[in-house]
Amino acid sequence: MNQMSDKKIFEVPLYAYERSPDQDAEAPVRHKAVVIGAGPIGLGAAIDLAQQGVEVVVLDDNDKVSFGSRAVCYAKRSLEILDRLGCGREMVEKGVKWNLGKVFFDERKVYEFNLLPETGHDFPAFINLQQYYLEQYLVDRVREMQDAGARIEIRGLNKVLRVADKGDHVDLLVDTPDGEYPVQAEWLIACDGAMSPTRSMMGLDFVGRVFEDNFLIADVVMEADFPTERWFWFDPPFNRGQSALLHKQPDGVWRIDLQLGWDIDKDEEKKPENVIPRLKAMLGEDVKFELEWVSIYTFQCRRMEKFRHNRVIFAGDAAHQVSPFGARGANSGLQDTDNLAWKLKLVMEGTAPESLLDSYDAERIHGADENILNSSRSTDFITPKSEMSRILRDAVLDLSEHYEFARPLVNSGRLSMPCTYDGSPLNTPDALPGGPSRSRPGSPCADAPLGEVYLLPRLGGRFTLLTIGAEAPESLSVDGLEVDRLAVEATPDIRARYLGEAESAVYLIRPDQHVAARWPSYDAGAVEAALNRAIGKE
Amino acid sequence: MSTLTLSPNIPGADDFYAELLAAHEGLTNAESDALNARLVLVLANHIGDRAVLSEALQAAMLKEEETA
Numbered sequence: 001m002n003q004m005s006d007k008k009i010f011e012v013p014l015y016a017y018e019r020s021p022d023q024d025a026e027a028p029v030r031h032k033a034v035v036i037g038a039g040p041i042g043l044g045a046a047i048d049l050a051q052q053g054v055e056v057v058v059l060d061d062n063d064k065v066s067f068g069s070r071a072v073c074y075a076k077r078s079l080e081i082l083d084r085l086g087c088g089r090e091m092v093e094k095g096v097k098w099n100l101g102k103v104f105f106d107e108r109k110v111y112e113f114n115l116l117p118e119t120g121h122d123f124p125a126f127i128n129l130q131q132y133y134l135e136q137y138l139v140d141r142v143r144e145m146q147d148a149g150a151r152i153e154i155r156g157l158n159k160v161l162r163v164a165d166k167g168d169h170v171d172l173l174v175d176t177p178d179g180e181y182p183v184q185a186e187w188l189i190a191c192d193g194a195m196s197p198t199r200s201m202m203g204l205d206f207v208g209r210v211f212e213d214n215f216l217i218a219d220v221v222m223e224a225d226f227p228t229e230r231w232f233w234f235d236p237p238f239n240r241g242q243s244a245l246l247h248k249q250p251d252g253v254w255r256i257d258l259q260l261g262w263d264i265d266k267d268e269e270k271k272p273e274n275v276i277p278r279l280k281a282m283l284g285e286d287v288k289f290e291l292e293w294v295s296i297y298t299f300q301c302r303r304m305e306k307f308r309h310n311r312v313i314f315a316g317d318a319a320h321q322v323s324p325f326g327a328r329g330a331n332s333g334l335q336d337t338d339n340l341a342w343k344l345k346l347v348m349e350g351t352a353p354e355s356l357l358d359s360y361d362a363e364r365i366h367g368a369d370e371n372i373l374n375s376s377r378s379t380d381f382i383t384p385k386s387e388m389s390r391i392l393r394d395a396v397l398d399l400s401e402h403y404e405f406a407r408p409l410v411n412s413g414r415l416s417m418p419c420t421y422d423g424s425p426l427n428t429p430d431a432l433p434g435g436p437s438r439s440r441p442g443s444p445c446a447d448a449p450l451g452e453v454y455l456l457p458r459l460g461g462r463f464t465l466l467t468i469g470a471e472a473p474e475s476l477s478v479d480g481l482e483v484d485r486l487a488v489e490a491t492p493d494i495r496a497r498y499l500g501e502a503e504s505a506v507y508l509i510r511p512d513q514h515v516a517a518r519w520p521s522y523d524a525g526a527v528e529a530a531l532n533r534a535i536g537k538e
Numbered sequence: 539m540s541t542l543t544l545s546p547n548i549p550g551a552d553d554f555y556a557e558l559l560a561a562h563e564g565l566t567n568a569e570s571d572a573l574n575a576r577l578v579l580v581l582a583n584h585i586g587d588r589a590v591l592s593e594a595l596q597a598a599m600l601k602e603e604e605t606a
């Protein structure tokens with residue numbers, strides 16, 4: 001196997017520049033939706049819109065997938081969203097599934113854990129996969145949709161230079177190898193990453209906290225018999241006073257994170273002659289490996305005050321940034337587009353009032369704050385900020401070796417869980433006495449087996465009335481909004497996840513598979529009111 | 539809801555106090571700090587009641603309860 005001498009996937013243009021007719025048009029061409037950025041979030045947003053029939057153009061200043069790997073760990077909710085977008089299966093097939101982890105402190109292994117994922121789900125709890133594969137699958141999906149006639153386009157080497165909100169549309173100026181051209185968007189989705197030029201062009205703030213620390217992130221190719229487990233070290237002999245992480249990806253690639261501290265020379269530390277001895281100390285002198293990619297990061301937790309600015313809507317890292325402990329960046333960005341695309345479509349076609357888009361702000365800011373909170377706490381545990389926080393941290397680790405009680409306190413990253421939109425203006429108050437809390441209004445639907453198939457692939461993309469042991473019309477239409485019924489049997493999994501103590505239930509499920517409302521039985525008036533509320537008409 | 543006990547509650551208080559001191563005997567400051575930290579965590583887990591733990595933190599900070 002000699003994959004290192006071949007061109008790496010992130011070195012080959014995936015959406016090469018082609019001249020667009022827009023560049024020769026006499027007047028600026030106006031598109032329904034323009035997305036800035038062909039990262040995972042921009043591509044996800046574009047596919048979601050195009051699947052609903054919305055014409056969309058993606059502009060990216062690059063023409064390749066993400067350089068190096070970056071995100072490696074994807075949570076079940078992301079896989080479910082990607083499945084709705086048409087590439088969840090590829091992810092699972094290629095990805096590494098894992099449930100086991102080990103925690104080391106100093107020279108000892110202090111404990112092991114098994115995530116013990118709940119059974120009865122189509123998708124695994126987590127997979128590890130290089131970010132460039134995710135982007136590759138998304139681009140493949142775009143090509144497949146184009147072949148089927150969908151109006152979705154990716155324009156490589158199209159750098160956005162100027163953005164101006166004109167009230168009922170947005171003017172853009174784009175630079176290409178053939179020079180600049182103007183273009184217009186009815187709606188602009190800015191997915192241009194943590195450094196978001198769109199944000200700067202609009203003079204918008206991005207405030208939060210910088211963690212005064214540096215991490216060396218390396219992907220190495222090695223044939224070693226480390227098991228498929230997540231290994232995390234606190235204060236190991238090979239990286240004194242700091243932390244380290246080892247995690248497996250497909251193709252014999254391993255992700256290594258080494259904390260380096262604050263006062264370092266980044267350019268020096270990145271040089272192979274400095275990186276390789278560090279990795280040898282960690283992996284053992286005899287282990288043969290090759291460096292695929294190395295980078296040094298300082299992490300931050302911050303977000304925009306508002307994600308929606310009239311016709312310009314921010315999503316992904318452009319809107320919020322977290323430290324990677326807990327794998328929340330791409331995972332939360334995909335929840336952004338999941339939340340946004342159906343709302344934008346309903347607003348565009350006039351079915352829902354424009355104010356529906358403000359619920360994107362309310363719900364996803366709630367999500368971003370949850371992620372920032374979790375990832376700040378992990379960072380504080382991993383890199384204690386004071387003498388006493390280090391003493392307490394070490395006490396937790398020492399105790400965890402001997403007593404089970406201390407293990408939940410060990411925080412090497414709380415893995416991303418989907419956000420429940422408690423308190424969202426789109427929710428109708430819970431009206432299912434005895435219903436399980438995990439499916440209360442605002443929750444993402446939990447998957448469950450339906451015989452040979454699964455529940456989630458049958459939900460989403462439209463409003464659904466999920467009925468369990470309750471009568472309801474097969475379909476209904478409220479002011480042009482179509483709702484289909486899905487009747488399922490009360491199997492033990494459905495009972496546990498959707499009925500609880502109740503005998504029967506009717507759930508109104510949003511296009512993003514979140515619960516809008518629930519009742520014990522069907523009532524036309526109540527469903528209509530809940531539907532109106534769920535599309536921002538109240 | 540249970541509340542934090544702030545009235546005398548340890549039978550043989552002098553014995554307990556002596557045992558606490560004995561546990562620290564001969565330790566360096568760093569070792570004693572570590573022992574105290576472990577002890578706090580063990581006791582906190584035993585209590586387990588979030589409200590009581592918050593009250594205990596307030597009490598340890600010598601914050602007078604709001605009487606208004």
Ligand SMILES: Cc1cc2nc3c(=O)[nH]c(=O)nc-3n(C[C@H](O)[C@H](O)[C@H](O)COP(=O)(O)OP(=O)(O)OC[C@H]3O[C@@H](n4cnc5c(N)ncnc54)[C@H](O)[C@@H]3O)c2cc1C
Nearest residue numbers: 037039041061071072073160192193316317327329330331
């Ligand atoms: C070391 C590391 C590990 C990580 N691990 C995980 C993990 O395990 N799980 C997880 O979920 N997340 C993880 N993340 C976070 C994840 O990589 C990001 O959250 C994710 O890439 C964000 O996607 P995005 O599409 O919002 O932005 P990006 O991927 O940054 O994409 C932005 C795009 O916009 C383009 N662009 C920028 N400016 C312009 C312009 N002016 N005109 C046109 N195009 C422009 C860029 O070329 C780029 O393609 C990790 C990140 C790092 C750094």
